[in-house]
Amino acid sequence: MPVFLLISCGDKDHSIKMKGSDTEVNLAVNLAEQYTEIDPDFSIAISGGGSGLGITSLLNGQADIANSSRPLSDEETKQFERKNIVLRTVVFAEDATAFVVHKDLPLDEIDLATLALILKGDIVNWNQLTSVDLPINIYGRQSSSGTHSFIKKKLKIEFSSAAKEMTGNAQILEGIKTDKSGIGYVGAGYIAHESGNQTVKILNIKESFNSPAYSPIDAHTINNNLYFFQRPLYQFILEDSWKKVKPFIDFENSERGKQLIIQHGYYIKDRTSNEI
Structure with missing residues (x-):
């Protein structure tokens, strides 16, 4: 499993753990590197391993953000509900x-x-x-x-x-x-x-x-939605982590963040953020 670790001198409450999709991991690392130039106190650990691993890490309290190249399954949604874990869903690229x-x-x-x-x-x-x-x-x-x-x-x-x-x-x-x-x-x-x-x-x-x-x-x-195998890319975020994560999500949605996403070969379409 590819692991990328970006560390700054920020305090513990400011640090973020991101796990999941290998499709998104290179982009996530580059976005984080650029964001640390804006916020030197920002601290994040990023690892891949697959969408399923990222989602499981959220369930187990081992991540703040799960990168995922697929939506939650019905069973995963039920697992979060059983644990009373509230998520926010961000679609940040296509x-x-x-x-x-x-x-x-x-x-x-x-x-x-x-x-x-x-x-x-x-x-x-x-x-x-x-x-x-x-x-x-x-x-x-x-x-x-x-x-x-x-x-x-x-x-x-x-x-x-x-x-x-x-x-x-x-x-x-x-x-x-x-x-x-x-x-x-x-x-x-x-x-x-x-x-x-x-x-x-x-x-x-x-x-x-x-x-x-x-x-x-x-x-x-x-x-124009002409390619058969195209899809949105998701970030599932713990509601309890939203306050410390939001500045990074705002950066992804900024013009600088959008340009980085495009430079990595992804596409910008309608993006939303909401609770499930």
């Missing part, structure tokens, strides 16, 4: 999930039905789709990952038991860079910000075989 392959694979776009067959394990060799005779290796995430749940629900599938379970975006990208038979999924904002990814190719996605293909890193596509 993301898209990119499907990536090695640059040498002769495939530039894929339709949803074919993608589902690959991830389910029904299509097992690239020669069923291309001129390349290579067994397909799937690079995915653990079940605690919000991105894993998102893809599974959007395609209405169960992942192949042969799919590799990786700990985050970075590990998936490293796998694809060295595996000409690999296919994986990562946050589009992450890969747009990642340097040295010349050996990785982003597939354009078509909803059906005859539909137009769309890229997850095209702003026009995302702003």
Whole structure:
């Protein structure tokens, strides 16, 4: 699990713990670094590990903020209610999930039905789709990952038991860079910000075989809701922590914060904050 720790000389009551989505972790670290320039007393510890881990950390009192690339499940909502824990929900950016392959694979776009067959394990060799005779290796995430749940629900599938379970975006990208038979999924904002990814190719996605293909890193596509795998990014915040967290959330919503979000390859859409 990637861990990033930012410490200042602030007092204990001012320190914040943020855990959760690997999709959001690089962006969260950069936002926190920039905010400490404004508020030198600000102190925050940030770690990834998946949306589920972040939400569980809130339940267990081990975090103030859970970054999540998915909404709360019905069961999670009930767990917070049973513990009388009140949350605030902030949608601070829009993301898209990119499907990536090695640059040498002769495939530039894929339709949803074919993608589902690959991830389910029904299509097992690239020669069923291309001129390349290579067994397909799937690079995915653990079940605690919000991105894993998102893809599974959007395609209405169960992942192949042969799919590799990786700990985050970075590990998936490293796998694809060295595996000409690999296919994986990562946050589009992450890969747009990642340097040295010349050996990785982003597939354009078509909803059906005859539909137009769309890229997850095209702003026009995302702003017009044309990409199948786009989604809001959430921050769930303990009501008891809201007072100390709010200045940082206000920074995210500032023009400087918005620019940082855009620079990381994410998109700004309608954002709200409310209690659940």
